[in-house]
Amino acid sequence: MATIPSISDSLTAAGSASIVLIVPDAARRGKLDRMLNDSAFPVARGCSTYPESRYLEELITLGCDVFVVDLDANIEQALALIENICSRDNPATVMATSARSDPALLIRSMQAGAREFLAEPVLAKTLIDAVTRALTRREKTQDLAPTGKLLMFVGAKGGSGVTTLATNFSIALTKQDAGKVVIVDMDLQLGEAALGLNLTSQFSVLDALRNEGRLDNDFLSSLLVRHTSGLSVLAAPEQYTPFNSLSSGVKKVFTILRRQFAFVVVDAGMAICNAEETLLDLADTIYVVTEASVPALRNARRLLSYIAGRERSPHVEIIVNRFNGKEFAIDQNSTTKALGRPVDWKIPNDSPSVRTAENTGVPLAMKDSPISRVVDQMAVIASGKPAQSKKSKTLRGLFQ
Ligand SMILES: Nc1ncnc2c1ncn2[C@@H]1O[C@H](COP(=O)(O)OP(=O)(O)OP(=O)(O)O)[C@@H](O)[C@H]1O
Numbered sequence: 001m002a003t004i005p006s007i008s009d010s011l012t013a014a015g016s017a018s019i020v021l022i023v024p025d026a027a028r029r030g031k032l033d034r035m036l037n038d039s040a041f042p043v044a045r046g047c048s049t050y051p052e053s054r055y056l057e058e059l060i061t062l063g064c065d066v067f068v069v070d071l072d073a074n075i076e077q078a079l080a081l082i083e084n085i086c087s088r089d090n091p092a093t094v095m096a097t098s099a100r101s102d103p104a105l106l107i108r109s110m111q112a113g114a115r116e117f118l119a120e121p122v123l124a125k126t127l128i129d130a131v132t133r134a135l136t137r138r139e140k141t142q143d144l145a146p147t148g149k150l151l152m153f154v155g156a157k158g159g160s161g162v163t164t165l166a167t168n169f170s171i172a173l174t175k176q177d178a179g180k181v182v183i184v185d186m187d188l189q190l191g192e193a194a195l196g197l198n199l200t201s202q203f204s205v206l207d208a209l210r211n212e213g214r215l216d217n218d219f220l221s222s223l224l225v226r227h228t229s230g231l232s233v234l235a236a237p238e239q240y241t242p243f244n245s246l247s248s249g250v251k252k253v254f255t256i257l258r259r260q261f262a263f264v265v266v267d268a269g270m271a272i273c274n275a276e277e278t279l280l281d282l283a284d285t286i287y288v289v290t291e292a293s294v295p296a297l298r299n300a301r302r303l304l305s306y307i308a309g310r311e312r313s314p315h316v317e318i319i320v321n322r323f324n325g326k327e328f329a330i331d332q333n334s335t336t337k338a339l340g341r342p343v344d345w346k347i348p349n350d351s352p353s354v355r356t357a358e359n360t361g362v363p364l365a366m367k368d369s370p371i372s373r374v375v376d377q378m379a380v381i382a383s384g385k386p387a388q389s390k391k392s393k394t395l396r397g398l399f400q
């Protein structure tokens, strides 16, 4: 079996700090190796060729702090390698090095995900400063485990009220002061969470997913907009955009957000995009939003059995929206029967409040209304605080 060409293998002896040199030129690799060793930064592996995918997996599992990738032997291969390393949920820093003083190459390496560009001749101080920055960054990242709760709103049918409820719930949760809250609009094609909050955003989830190599706390923070309530928002794109192959980027985006925020609320729309599986894997709670109509309840039941049948089934709560709308004749018992389980929350039909919120740009959750009272209760429970018993009995348990 072939192994990665190596000039040293000091990982075990070195303890935690470790560096991989992927520098085909033996003289340059040797020089970097000596400079690092002289400064007590041991080189865990030295590669004389760009590693093939199997070897790269082996390198990644070493959990090294820094990858130095030389661009000059084969620029395209080196940039693809940098992109590959950076696309993973991996706190290592990638540094590009090159003897070409070409600003366009520097930009391309940064776009691929490199955090540093070491121009030849590399001075010992430049190299050591860059490695020190990488170690500091890694320590900071490790301190922050992704502990934030992921609360996902998904609709049984289009127009069920997912966006209305997810956005107003997020504001209500922010008001609970139980930790920072962000809402992510994963309705990538036609999302309008930002619009519902009367916000415009220059950037969107798509900017995060399309720049997977650059994703880190700072980059992701720069894509967020803030509502006056304190809620952060990662908006859907303005333009209708078909977008596939999301899963790895989605996982990375939510891992970073769960490090930064106590609560990450997701407007998953109808969850028809292929990020659905990743989101279902990560979710702590799924709020299934339905209406008390036959087609919506039928869909909701199908969604519930799908979620229950998955290997990992998160906590699920059912919300029946517009429950007292005149057009819905389905009563409480029939609704429970149709769903095969009791309803957790009933949101009243309240067109006047909804219209006022739309016209004034002040979200429902910022004012008292029949809808905001229920949403507040949902937020109290989601924040981990004890429910206000009288209200929760009348509101939460209405269908039980
Ligand atoms: N409880 C309610 N009472 C009255 N109107 C409501 C209620 N909930 C939502 N609406 C209104 O219904 C419409 C659809 O709601 P919303 O956009 O939240 O649904 P959605 O599930 O996100 O839809 P989509 O599938 O298009 O993403 C909006 O105009 C909203 O203001």
Ligand SMILES: [Mg+2]
Residues within 6 Å of the ligand: 162, 163, 164, 187, 191, 192, 269
């Ligand atoms: Mg919506």
